Amino acid sequence: MSSLETFFNGSIKTTDPEVYGIIKKEMTRMSEGLELIPSENVVSLAVIHALGSVFTNKYSEGYPGRRYYGGNEHVDEVEKLAIERAKKLFEVPHVNVQPYSGSPANMAVYLATCKPGDSVLGMNLPDGGHLTHGWKVNFSALFFKSVPYHVKSDGYIDIDEVRRLAHEHRPKLIWVGATAYVREFPFEELSKIADEVGAYLAADIAHISGLVIGGAHKSPAPYAHIITTTTHKTLRGPRGAMIMVTKKGLEKDPDLADKVDKAVFPGLQGGPHDHQTAAIAVALGEASKPEFREYAHQIVKNSRALGKSLMENGIKIVTDGTDNHMILIDLTPFGKGKGIFVQDALDLANITLNKNTIPADPSSAFYPSGARLGTPAVTTRGMKETEMRFIALCIAKIIKEVCAKYALPEEKSKLKEYLAKFREEIRSNSVVLEVKHDVIEFCKKYPLYRTLDY
């Protein structure tokens, strides 16, 4: 092959064995493990093909029919298709599919609705909110006056507190949505509060958008003015995001759609990632099929089954159940700050989840007392309620093993050394090794990407 022929047609396996080798290892990790991080999923080969398409070569600043570059007739076509599919699925009059990801989408909402220094209400991060909803080190608290609301000790959003804070601070914007919340969002109640104080209500449904489309979670469309979502979680698309303006949003402010579009471009971004747009269109096409409804409902059935089995195995979960794809394990019956031990030990047993704070966590955000897990990815792999019982048993075995043996030292100066010792010991722990073996055998029944050359 000439060098040009190799450039265009050589496979990554031969042109870059180093990167190929790393991708192959990641593929093995995914195949042989149980992915329980609730914000992750496994996309279809069609989504991967669109992401790897020639649209990655293109520049197309602007919007369909209004571009700053030539050659955009096919980009226009694919972007319009993505927009139309999203409008239909979410039942909204306006959609922007260009945000690079969820955080930039939320930034654009601030730019479209607020001026620097305006008050904004959002759920506190340790209570389950997202960084961009006003966490102290994020732009959202640095440039705006962030007023956090909380969940009650029972794990449910404290609506009375939201109303009190809204009347006290008169925010321009109120966020509803979270990164760790297991119950249905009270869109209707928060919409009343937003209306009482004249605020915009933005629903960030990054986690649950697939459930909303599939009819497994109430839609915020009748209640919120703006909806943002990532496209890579329950929606099962590429990494990316969308901002939607609802009918209610346009009634409050007829210029809102235009303000949102201007906030994305030229306010925050340059050229959209057209390969990502094509892949979002593919994912939305998949989400409009009847199978996706079944998938969304199965996610929730699996999540409930997993939560129930965990409780039957002696593990406490926040709110004693779940309404969505996510479960929050409360490890405080075993002591405080145990999340790190559980996350690390499960990782070694090929079960991936993340340590997380729980309501009124007695420890810190870095050493929290809970763990967050979810069922989108394992449901995509075809697992059902029976398989959730196996997964719950594996998790419970490891939690009991590590929580009985390890506890954070009281003295901070001893922490590093203690964790290093724990990580060394846990590698040869017989319970961890036994669970790992069982998980690898179990996963063989749920193969990924038979036709991908990895």
Ligand SMILES: Cc1ncc(COP(=O)(O)O)c(C=O)c1O
């Ligand atoms: C509720 C919520 N909003 C926004 C985001 C941000 O998305 P990204 O990580 O794509 O910036 C996340 C990501 O976890 C999220 O959970």
